Amino acid sequence: MSKKHLMFGIALTIAFFGVLGAMVSPIWDGKNFMEYADDLFNTFSKGSVYFIPKVSEKAEKYVGKELKVTIKMKDSSEAEKTALLYSKAGVDVDVSGNVITISGDLGKILKSALADADAMYKNEGKTLYEKYGYNEKEAMYYWWVSLKKIANDYKKSSNKDKINAGIFIEKEIVTRAIEPAYNYYGIEAKNIGEEAIIAAGLLVFYVVYTLWWGFAIYNLFVGLGLRMEKAKEKKEV
Secondary structure: OOHHHHHHHHHHHHHHHHHHHHHOOOOEOOEOHHHHHHHHHHHHHHOOOOOHHHHHHHHHHHOOOEEEEEEEOOOHHHHHHHHHHHHHOOOEEEEEOOEEEEEEEHHHHHHHHHHHHHHHHOOOOHHHHHHHOOOHHHHHHHHHHHHHHHHHHHHOOOOHHHHHHHHHHHHHHHHHHHHHHHHOOOOOOOOHHHHHHHHHHHHHHHHHHHHHHHHHHHHHHHHOOOOOOOOOOOOOO
16 A cells, blocks of 8 residues: 555545536536537537538539429428428429429529528528528428438439439538538637637647546555556466
8 A cells, every 4th residue: 555646646536526527517608618618629620611612613513404303201391391492492393292393403403502501501590591481400401301312313313414413412412511501500610720729728638637537546546555467377287
């Protein structure tokens, strides 16, 4: 037993839980430390996923390309709300129960979806609410669902152009534009360079805090006389 190690281990443990108490308290802009750090890193990551301008450039080649597809939604309510997205995009829509038939310019549809995604990314969801008359996140969700269904329908085609269009809709429009806009809605985008010192400090703190607990446990065990030793090799008689 080592009194020196034991006291040091106790001191580290008390300090560790003291810091933990401060971390779980809502003193970080009204949030606990984990929420504060999570929000901060979300602002940094949002700044790195703004692909909408590039996707919009690629979508230009679909202007004038005709689309005609029938998709099924969960129920008639979803169908009506989804149909509104496409009618506002300037294409023909027919709704029968939960079934929607869409026909018109594919490029117009994609540009409308990208414009909505851009507004959401910039936290301007009010424009979607005014445009469609219902919750902006719900509107983006119906874009996500319906465009994935269209993409899947296109990818089943034997026509190479349709297959490529389906892949573009899924990989570019849905994954690189709609999903980030929906997931990061309400979060302020920041360049990590603007808060480099804070970001580096948080990363260093995570490492130090993890090692802190390890040293506390180690010194407590050593102080109590508990050691890990390599087992002695058994000799054959």
